[in-house]
Amino acid sequence: MKQLITLAIMGIMAFSLNAQEKTEKKILVAYFSWGGNTREMAKQIQQQTGGDLFEIKAVKPYPSDYNECVNVARKEQQDNARPALADAVKNFAAYDVVFVGYPNWCGTLPQVLFTFLEKYDMSGKIVVPFCTHGSGRWGRSMNDLKKLCPDATILEGLAISGNLVRRSEDDVVKWLQKIEMGKDNK
Numbered sequence: 666m667k668q669l670i671t672l673a674i675m676g677i678m679a680f681s682l683n684a685q686e687k688t689e690k691k692i693l694v695a696y697f698s699w700g701g702n703t704r705e706m707a708k709q710i711q712q713q714t715g716g717d718l719f720e721i722k723a724v725k726p727y728p729s730d731y732n733e734c735v736n737v738a739r740k741e742q743q744d745n746a747r748p749a750l751a752d753a754v755k756n757f758a759a760y761d762v763v764f765v766g767y768p769n770w771c772g773t774l775p776q777v778l779f780t781f782l783e784k785y786d787m788s789g790k791i792v793v794p795f796c797t798h799g800s801g802r803w804g805r806s807m808n809d810l811k812k813l814c815p816d817a818t819i820l821e822g823l824a825i826s827g828n829l830v831r832r833s834e835d836d837v838v839k840w841l842q843k844i845e846m847g848k849d850n851k
């Protein structure tokens with residue numbers, strides 16, 4: 666009888682531990698997008714995870730002309746600039762998981778992402794990168810991201826060619842399941 670009771674108690678403890686592990690993580694999907702591709706990918710992630718969406722925007726908007734925008738982006742990179750952010754994340758400390766999305770700009774993160782990742786402390790958080798690109802995939806951005814978030818756990822990211830984003834929802838779903846961030850994993 667005593668053994669039975671002990672077993673029952675152990676079972677209840679295991680069950681409640683498992684339930685705790687499955688406690689929902691609070692997710693932020695933060696992204697920067699100039700032309701809309703990364704925004705589209707961010708929305709797909711938001712829908713699949715139920716996280717909160719936050720658009721990273723610079724106070725000074727980038728030119729709408731592509732060539733002019735490339736010139737500004739190159740200059741910012743040369744100057745190692747930190748463009749000021751237009752908006753702030755509310756209650757950032759409450760998030761456990763931060764998806765960080767960006768277009769590959771000049772081989773790495775747009776400089777406004779450097780501002781964002783220096784402003785918000787990712788220590789102890791789970792960071793999940795995603796990017797869209799012209800063909801250069803991540804470029805050097807993963808290296809830069811790791812330096813900017815040295816004390817975060819960085820999970821496997823997903824890079825999608827910008828012109829394929831609208832047809833890649835299945836890839837997004839599979840990736841989120843693989844990293845256990847999909848709806849069914851919560």
Ligand SMILES: Cc1cc2nc3c(=O)[nH]c(=O)nc-3n(C[C@H](O)[C@H](O)[C@H](O)COP(=O)(O)O)c2cc1C
Binds near residue numbers: 698704771799828
């Ligand atoms: C300023 C600028 C620089 C870019 N530099 C690169 C690059 O170095 N490598 C690359 O593969 N694509 C590059 N691209 C293409 C973008 O990464 C790609 O079109 C992306 O999907 C755009 O995302 P968005 O629509 O969210 O802005 C660049 C685009 C812009 C506007």
